[in-house]
Amino acid sequence: MTLWNSLPLRMIRKKVKMAVVCLCFLLALTVFYHQLPVSADVTRLLSGRSAGAEGGEGGGGADLQEELRKMENKIKTLEQGKKIYPEVKFLTYKDRKRILVTGGAGFVGSHLVDRLMMQGHEVTVVDNFFTGRKRNVEHWVGHENFELLHHDIVNPLYIEVDQIYHLASPASPPNYMYNPIKTLKTNTLGTINMLDPEIHPQNEDYWGHVNPIGPRACYDEGKRVAETMCYAYEKQENVEVRVARIFNTFGPRMHMNDGRVVSNFILQALQNESITVRMGGQRP
Ligand SMILES: O=C(O)[C@H]1O[C@H](OP(=O)(O)OP(=O)(O)OC[C@H]2O[C@@H](n3ccc(=O)[nH]c3=O)[C@H](O)[C@@H]2O)[C@H](O)[C@@H](O)[C@@H]1O
Structure with a gap:
């Protein structure tokens, strides 16, 4: 070594x-x-x-x-869980209204909710989410002026408000024909439950094609009875009523498979398919 x-x-x-x-x-x-x-x-x-x-x-x-x-x-x-909301106007106690929107999670309803919220009102949405989606109003969830209630208006709802916009109803044909009895109940019993006061959508010079037994009757007749009830309450109980008949509304948040003419056209065009025009274009 x-x-x-x-x-x-x-x-x-x-x-x-x-x-x-x-x-x-x-x-x-x-x-x-x-x-x-x-x-x-x-x-x-x-x-x-x-x-x-x-x-x-x-x-x-x-x-x-x-x-x-x-x-x-x-x-x-x-x-702190703080959320950034769209800007809302400040209204004084005198001008601020408590407003209930039935069907407020739906396509038309949610846009109305946006408008009312931005105007500075207190808005309560009541929806059973049959066709509506929480995501349509989620940008307001947690806001001090906003409340979302999961409730079916066929059942009474005791709530104190200054105005009601009554939009709860399946609107597209496949949806309202899915359960015709429920559609009728929503538009009749549901409307009675809401009458105190009442506003609901459907140009008043349109009187429709009456067919009380066809597949669309559950919706058409339900809405007709609802209108009749509104005006009966106006006459008898002095409830202030406005009726709006809206047709073929379309825009963001609409269901892709809504089934009504404008969304069908848009979908077909986007898929490069031929556009379906029924009855020679006389009626959609
Ligand atoms: O074009 C019209 O005449 C229709 O316009 C809107 O309907 P829309 O917003 O297009 O349809 P949806 O997006 O399906 O909204 C309806 C809302 O009502 C709700 N709904 C439906 C059925 C029910 O029993 N309860 C209830 O709260 C749905 O969940 C949904 O949020 C109105 O909400 C309808 O009342 C009206 O018949």
């Missing part, structure tokens, strides 16, 4: 090797760190000095601090 290979010397050799490896690693780490674009800013931030103070130009540290402050505020807002 030579002196070089003796045990103490072998141990010293091992330690020297390890020290060289550690030094190389530290050297590589330092080079890598100085190549990171944020390293200078982080160093400045940690030492509390701005770029301007250090180099006499720029002010990048102050920008970074501003960004950090903004991010902190965002995190705080998220932690």
Whole structure:
């Protein structure tokens, strides 16, 4: 055995090797760190000095601090569960109305809700979500002027409001024909439940094609009875009533498979299909 290979010397050799490896690693780490674009800013931030103070130009540290402050505020807002809502007008107690919108989670109803909320009113939506979707009104959920109730208007609802917009009803043919009895109940019993006061949609010079037994009768007749009831309440109980008959409304939030003419046309056009015009275009 030579002196070089003796045990103490072998141990010293091992330690020297390890020290060289550690030094190389530290050297590589330092080079890598100085190549990171944020390293200078982080160093400045940690030492509390701005770029301007250090180099006499720029002010990048102050920008970074501003960004950090903004991010902190965002995190705080998220932690507090605060949501950013569309801007609403402020109405005084005298002008602000408590408004109930039945079917407010539906296509037309949800746009009405947007308008009323932005005008500064207190809005309560009642919907059984048969065709409506929470997502149509989710941008208001949690707002102090907004309330969403999962309720079927066929059952009475005791709630004190100044106005009611009554839109709860399946509107597209496949939906209202799915359960004709329920459609009739919603438009008759549901309307009675809401009459105190009442406003509901359907150009008043249109008198329709009356067919009390056809597949669409559940909707048509239901709406007719609902109108008759509204005016009976107006005459007998002095309930202030407005009736709006809307036709073939279309726009954002409409169901793709709504089944009515405009959405059918749009869908067919988008799919590069022929557009279906029934009865020689006499009626949609
Ligand atoms: O064009 C029209 O004449 C129709 O316009 C709108 O209907 P629309 O918004 O197009 O249809 P949907 O998106 O299906 O909205 C109806 C809402 O009523 C709700 N609904 C339906 C049925 C029911 O029993 N209860 C109830 O709350 C649905 O969930 C839905 O949110 C009105 O809501 C209908 O009353 C009207 O008949």
